[in-house]
Amino acid sequence: MPPAASTGPLHGVKVIEFAGLAPAPFAGLILADFGATVIRIDRHSRTLRAPPVTPDILCRNKRSLAVDIKTADGIDIVRRLIRDADVLIDSFRPGVLEKAGLGPEVWLGDAEGKGGENTKLVFARLPG
Numbered sequence: 001m002p003p004a005a006s007t008g009p010l011h012g013v014k015v016i017e018f019a020g021l022a023p024a025p026f027a028g029l030i031l032a033d034f035g036a037t038v039i040r041i042d043r044h045s046r047t048l049r050a051p052p053v054t055p056d057i058l059c060r061n062k063r064s065l066a067v068d069i070k071t072a073d074g075i076d077i078v079r080r081l082i083r084d085a086d087v088l089i090d091s092f093r094p095g096v097l098e099k100a101g102l103g104p105e106v107w108l109g110d111a112e113g114k115g116g117e118n119t120k121l122v123f124a125r126l127p128g
Contacts, residue, residue: 008035013086016041016078017062020091021128025058028089032061039081044068069100078102079117087122094127 013036017028025040032038040059044066065081068074082088082102090097097103104123109116 008033010034010036013037014084015039015087015089016081016085017089018091018097019043020126022058023126023128024089024091025056027124027126028062029058029060031087036087038062040064041069041078041081042066044074069102075100075102082107082121083118085118085121087124090123090125091127094125 010031013031015028015031015036015038017024017038017040019025019040019042028038028040038061040062042064065077067077069078079102088107098105105116107116107118107121108123109119
């Protein structure tokens with residue numbers, strides 16, 4: 001049985017997970033089961049009248065937020081979440097988060113020595 005969200009060896013660790021295929025949600029599930037706070041960023045659809053509900057077992061012990069990262073407001077929401085996170089799980093193809101202005105160079109810094117916005121962030125790329 002997984003531990004409650006307020007217990008476990010990873011209690012206090014904040015994880016942002018972009019919804020995707022099995023490797024990323026599975027990694028987030030393991031972190032959540034060990035007590036990390038995992039916020040799953042789901043795709044927002046303008047055509048849906050109700051928020052997306054997923055019966056996926058890989059969502060266990062996670063919070064979910066539907067955000068359109070193709071809008072300025074959506075990017076702002078995600079930036080605020082990542083700024084305070086310890087781990088980011090990127091499930092997209094290489095280049096997708098860079099195109100949205102959310103790539104590793106923004107958070108960790110670049111090769112020229114320019115510091116990032118969250119240098120303690122563990123940026124995990126797990127494309128399906």
